[in-house]
């Protein structure tokens with residue numbers, strides 16, 4: 001199918017883009033890499049009257065690493081972040097998660113900020129952003145605001161961004177001392193959306209006992225559920241911790257949906273197996 005007719009806008013600067021977004025309101029959509037939006041338009045699952053192509057805005061294609069955060073501009077493609085050595089050193093979970101995102105051609109074009117704005121509960125980067133406590137930096141003609149990931153995802157393909165707002169960057173905290181992470185998932189073919197995915201984060205004290213253990217899930221709810229599983233393993237040495245107990249605690253709390261790829265029971269079973277693996281790898 002072909003998209004419904006729309007007016008194409010190609011602003012050359014941020015102020016111009018924000019003016020257009022302000023004028024078109026809920027009739028408009030930001031176009032970044034187009035890897036999610038264009039299929040939706042082609043299938044006529046979305047039919048905005050205005051497309052605001054932000055690909056020509058200067059300064060948004062930069063990854064910056066400071067002592068506190070990895071900041072990724074809105075036009076940074078998945079591939080660029082995946083290959084960024086300083087970002088990997090500062091927060092290795094980003095690259096590990098991006099390796100599971102789609103195929104190289106899609107990663108070459110799709111932006112990481114676009115993936116977060118798209119808010120697909122089957123996508124890795126919204127989930128990882130929640131686990132890490134990331135922040136979306138958003139601009140509109142009203143100014144700048146910062147949205148914590150915990151306040152961003154309202155439902156499947158739904159965020160708390162207003163229609164006149166453009167996300168200009170996302171920031172993730174760098175790895176804390178004595179923190180480790182891992183991500184594991186099962187998909188039908190490599191590069192497909194996961195049937196179930198789990199990213200885990202473990203923090204330990206100086207003597208190696210577990211202080212915190214949290215996990216986030218991909219394809220396991222309307223928004224990615226973040227579970228605090230510390231209760232199952234707190235005070236245990238990280239190398240001998242009861243990760244099976246943490247996995248059991250997780251499966252009690254998860255409420256996955258069934259779809260054409262998997263029943264809810266199968267997803268819950270997978271989540272248990274993958275939770276244990278993710279923590280064993282991270283721990």
Ligand SMILES: Cc1cc2nc3c(=O)[nH]c(=O)nc-3n(C[C@H](O)[C@H](O)[C@H](O)COP(=O)(O)OP(=O)(O)OC[C@H]3O[C@@H](n4cnc5c(N)ncnc54)[C@H](O)[C@@H]3O)c2cc1C
Pocket residue numbers: 029030031032033034035036037038039074078100101102103106109110111112113114115116117118122123124125161165166167168191192193194
């Ligand atoms: C075949 C295929 C397989 C895929 N597999 C996976 C997968 O396994 N895992 C995964 O995570 N993803 C997967 N994807 C999705 C892909 O990673 C994302 O679609 C892509 O990264 C989204 O970024 P984009 O720049 O292409 O966004 P676009 O498609 O341009 O936009 C997506 C949405 O976000 C909004 N948006 C984008 N940028 C901004 C911004 N700066 N400010 C405000 N709103 C914005 C748009 O208006 C739109 O609503 C797959 C896609 C395809 C086509």
